[in-house]
Amino acid sequence: MIDAFSILCSDLAALKRRWPRYLLTTLMSPLLYLVAFGWGLGRGIDMNGTSYLDFVIPGIIALTAMTTSFNGAGTRLNVDRLYFKSFDECLMAPVELPSILLGKALIGVVRGILSSVAFLLVAFLIAKHIHITVPFVLGLLLSCLTFAFLGVLTALLARSHEDMATFGSLILMPMTFLGGTFFSVSQVPFGLKVALYALPLTHSSLFLRAASLDQPLPWSSFLVLFLFFLLFLGGGMIALRRMSV
Numbered sequence: 216m217i218d219a220f221s222i223l224c225s226d227l228a229a230l231k232r233r234w235p236r237y238l239l240t241t242l243m244s245p246l247l248y249l250v251a252f253g254w255g256l257g258r259g260i261d262m263n264g265t266s267y268l269d270f271v272i273p274g275i276i277a278l279t280a281m282t283t284s285f286n287g288a289g290t291r292l293n294v295d296r297l298y299f300k301s302f303d304e305c306l307m308a309p310v311e312l313p314s315i316l317l318g319k320a321l322i323g324v325v326r327g328i329l330s331s332v333a334f335l336l337v338a339f340l341i342a343k344h345i346h347i348t349v350p351f352v353l354g355l356l357l358s359c360l361t362f363a364f365l366g367v368l369t370a371l372l373a374r375s376h377e378d379m380a381t382f383g384s385l386i387l388m389p390m391t392f393l394g395g396t397f398f399s400v401s402q403v404p405f406g407l408k409v410a411l412y413a414l415p416l417t418h419s420s421l422f423l424r425a426a427s428l429d430q431p432l433p434w435s436s437f438l439v440l441f442l443f444f445l446l447f448l449g450g451g452m453i454a455l456r457r458m459s460v
Contacts, residue, residue, distance in 0.1 A: 219315075223322055249275060253271050273426075283329075292366070293376060335347075350426040354440075368450045396416070
């Protein structure tokens with residue numbers, strides 16, 4: 216853990232120098248989603264006794280956790296590995312591979328939590344029924360961990376900067392609009408519902424929404440999200456071992 220935090224500190228130093236600009240840029244997309252869907256298209260829509268604004272905010276928080284955690288860990292590692300070549304120094308250092316993997320993922324977790332909390336503070340000003348509970352905090356932390364390790368895995372497998380952009384277009388973009396962020400998954404046809412439940416963002420949205428609106432908690436979604444976390448963690452470890460050989 217000490218080695219992992221040492222790796223994290225170097226990334227935190229870069230974040231510390233430009234955190235106001237970072238928050239401004241990462242909050243732009245979720246705020247636009249909130250205005251367009253929460254106040255625009257969703258005005259007057261009732262979601263089983265819940266206003267659409269209260270319904271969509273937890274989904275946008277899950278979406279924010281996904282994008283900022285993935286980009287915070289993946290993009291940073293991709294640039295260090297392919298452009299600055301500084302990641303090679305980590306591999307040559309007397310540091311265990313799990314510590315390197317964890318250290319590179321933690322910066323994504325920090326960025327994800329920072330952006331999600333900042334958006335949540337804005338949401339408190341306009342939403343009346345959003346609650347912060349212990350399950351909500353656990354779900355947000357697990358979401359950030361899951362997508363941060365997905366970002367690290369993608370960056371380790373990418374052969375160019377274009378590969379990261381391609382992954383974002385083919386995987387992250389569909390999840391943005393199909394992962395239960397802006398609509399209820401229960402309302403779609405069965406075949407499509409099966410496909411949507413295969414997306415980690417769907418389970419993050421379902422759990423965070425239930426936890427923040429005091430609804431029955433879908434612990435099955437929490438378990439599936441945890442399995443995705445283990446999958447991305449294991450995949451990242453395998454990719455890192457192959458790279459260090």
